[in-house]
Amino acid sequence: MGTDPANPRQRVVRVGSRRAKLTAAPGTFAEPAVTQDEAAAPVSAGEGPNDARLRQDVPPHY
Secondary structure (H helix, E strand, O other), rough: OOOOOOOOOEEEOOOOOOEEEEEOOOOOOOOOOHHHHHOOOOOOOOOOHHHHHHHHHOOOOO
C-alpha cells in the first residue's frame, strides 16, 4: 500500500503526544475563506448596554 501520486490524500500529522491534525485536502487552502459579510462587519469599539453586567457576572460554579 504505497502512495499514489495520481490520488493524493490528506495526511494525519502528529502535533503532540496525544494530538493530531489533518493536512489540507488536495486542491484546497489551509486558511479559512473570509466572506464579504465578515470583511464588511464593523469592529465594535464602544461599550454596549450589557457590558458592565457581563464583566461582573460570575459563573455559578465559582
